[in-house]
Structure formats: structure tokens, C-alpha cells
Amino acid sequence: MSVVREADQTNGWLTHIRDLKKSYRGTYWMLRKALKACGEDETHPDYKTLKEMISDVNFAIMWMHTGKRPGNKRGIERRAAYQRDKLMDPLKMQAYVQQHHAGSPANISDDERFRLGEAMRCLSERERECYELAHGHGFPFQYIADMLQISKGSVEQYVRRAQEKISDELRGNLFL
Template sequence: MRMNTVKSKPVVAYTDLGEATALNYHLSRNIAQRAYRRADADDKKVISGMVSDCEFIEEWLTTGRRPGNKRGIERRAGYEREILLDPIRMQAFASDSKAGSPANLSDDQRFQLEYALNQLSERERECYTLAHGQCIPHSEIAKMLGITYGSVSEYVQRAQRKISDTVENSLFFV
């Protein structure tokens, strides 16, 4: 970024670095570091935030993992990798969308989902539908329902076990 002054009005020139790649974020970080060295005390705080953001994103794009995570997606525990019901179907069931989306459910699929969810208690169904059908984080569900984060996690895990048993032992899921 280059600033020129013409008649006491700043003219700012921007450089488009293209798409979001690790190399472009590296170049952006270098530009921000050079600007940091020339900046006054007020601007240094803002520019240092830009530099740290560029470093964060550059690491994420380079490693393919969120910086600071100790365990990558490929090393999750078995219950975290398990998909008990097709997420697209679950979201279509929860939102009850009638739009022309491929996520629309047939009557048979809707019956299977209702059968599986009817095996759950009211609270388990509520937590499971919010977590998997509407993709709401457990912390938000806990706030919405006025229960603890641990309770939400327990209800969702219990619901997953019950649905897994239902899917394995039911003639409706073929």
C-alpha cells in the first residue's frame, strides 16, 4: 500500500495480490511488516494485528489444519468421525424445506428419520436435532435450553448411540 499526498488529501493505492493462497498471504505479511517498521505508535497496533492474521491464515493454508489444534480431523476419536444419519437428510428434516434442493426427502426417508428420532427422549431429540439438523454448536444449544455444555454433549452422544442401535436393528433401514 502506498500513500501519496496531493493537496493535503491522501491518495491510497492498493495492490491486488489475487486469490487466497499461502504465497499471497506471505506476500501480504511481508508488506504489512514493512509498513509496521515505518508506522507511528497508533498504527503499529493495527498493523501488528494484520501481521498476526496473515501468519495465522498462512499456517492454516500451509498445514491444512487450524493453528493451535492438537489433533487434526483425520485423528478424531471414533465417535467424532461417526455419521449416523446422512447430514443432508437430517438438515432437510430439521428445516422442512420444500425448495428445489436435492436435500428434499421422500416420504419413506422422512418416515425412517421420524422412526429413528422417536426412539429418543424429548431432550435427546431436541439436542440431536439442533446439533445435527441445524448445525448449532453445543455451547449455543446449552444457552438456548438453559442446560450445561456437558449435558448437551451427553444428550447428543446418548442420542447417537440410540440411533445407531435403531439403524442396526431395524427392518426400516435397509
């Protein structure tokens, strides 16, 4: 293993996160020396750029060290279920709404179309309309609100409620 690792390092490849962190720390200290060479003079033309670079490198080092984004209280593995779940593939939703039958890989089968239709059956007319415009056509909430002459908050609430209902329907129905 050490032979491969040494060969990779001679070719310029970093094979382990440990080596990557070491490289970033070396960059961090080079930037600190460059900042010190500026004399900590805020009027120096490179002062602001060096401070930003040091901040960015330090952010990356912390991310590699902790394994999660600095500042987050929880890692992705500890997210709540609603934050991890994806209701369905957006391409399938778009194919369902637009009903294209060309040779696109985004097309869905008749069975998938039926299952999605059954899951959306529980939505009110307004929820379905907002959900299809947001997820099927990809329109932003503000555009949908203007189109339907309702507030953006209402659109967000309709879409959120529709997502919850579809999610419950897909989880609860054994045949979908």
C-alpha cells in the same frame, strides 16, 4: 502448462498454492517494513493494526504451509469417528418434526420418515423431546432447558445420549 500459468498470472489469478503462499509472504514482509517504519513505537496510531495484520497473515501462511489450522494437534483426517460422523441431514430432521407437505426441497419421503421414526423409537420420552427441540426445531439448549424446566447440562446430556442411540440404531439395523 507454463503458458497457461503465465497467462493466468498476467491476468492477476494465482493458480497454485505456491504462488498464493509467495504472495502472502510478500505481504508479510511489506507489513514488517511498515511496522519498522513506525519505529516500533507502541504509541503510533498504526502500530496495533500492523501487529494484528502481521499476526493474521502469519496465521494464514502457517495454515497453507501445514495444511491444517495452526494450533490444532490433529488434522481433520485424524479426527475420531464421533467427530467426523454426522447423524443425518438437519433439513431432513426439521422436515420430520414439522411434517410440511408443501413443495419445499426439505421435505422427506414417506420411506425416509419411516426410517427416521424407527431409529427414534429407541429413545426415552425426554430424550426424544430434547432431540426434536434441538435438531428439529433448532432451539438452543438454554431455551429448551427453560421450556422444560431442567438444567442446560441435562438437555445437553439428553441430546448427546439420543444422538448416540440413533447412531447405534442406524448402524445396527440393516433395514434402515
